[in-house]
Structure formats: structure tokens, C-alpha cells
């Protein structure tokens with residue numbers, strides 16, 4: 001991939017990264033307000049607990065997204081960005097524009113989603129469970 005293209009994807013990734021961090025910070029702030037305001041009776045407690053669990057699940061999703069973005073930025077540095085981690089083929093530019101942090105080409109991604117796991121094609125990335 002040309003340097004100019006890499007720079008463009010790097011910018012895209014850094015922009016997305018800033019968005020996720022910003023959103024996570026804002027949600028964390030709102031969560032604190034809810035906890036402070038709630039808790040007077042059982043109904044408020046239930047709502048507060050629900051909100052807290054929602055925030056927890058969301059933040060782990062955001063954390064995952066962040067680590068994927070960081071991994072992709074690392075691959076830009078390594079010069080392996082835009083190559084499928086599974087089959088080594090180049091990932092299409094349309095896919096990279098839509099999901100710049102993706103590790104897999106569309107074919108491998110579909111295979112992973114159909115099988116429900118990465119196993120059964122790629123060299124084992126770690127110990128089997």
C-alpha cells in the first residue's frame with residue numbers, strides 16, 4: 001500500500017479513536033450523574049443498576065473497538081496494514097473505508113461469522129481450550 005493511502009487510513013483510525021474516547025468519556029460522566037441522582041427507592045435502584053450494567057457492557061465494547069483501532073495503527077507502522085490476518089490477501093478499499101480497523105478480508109470475515117469462531121482455518125493463535 002502506498003504511503004499516501006496509509007496516511008489516509010491512519011487519519012481515519014485516529015479520528016475514530018478520538019470519537020470512541022470522547023463518547024466513552026461522555027457516557028462515563030452521564031453514568032456518574034445517574035448514580036448520584038438515583039438510589040432513593042427501589043425503582044430508582046433498579047434503574048440505576050440497569051444503567052450501570054448497560055454502561056459496563058458498552059464500555060467493554062468500546063474498549064474492544066479501541067484495542068482493534070490500536071492494533072490497526074500498529075499494523076500501519078509494521079507495514080502489514082490492509083492485509084488479511086487469516087489468508088494474507090489484500091483487504092478491499094471499500095471494506096477498509098467502512099471498517100478501517102478490520103483484520104480480515106470480507107471472505108474470511110464471513111467464514112468466521114458462519115463458523116462462530118476463528119478456529120478451523122487459521123494457524124492456532126494460542127493454546128486450545
Ligand SMILES: [Zn+2]
Nearest residue numbers: 084087105108
Ligand atoms: Zn482473508
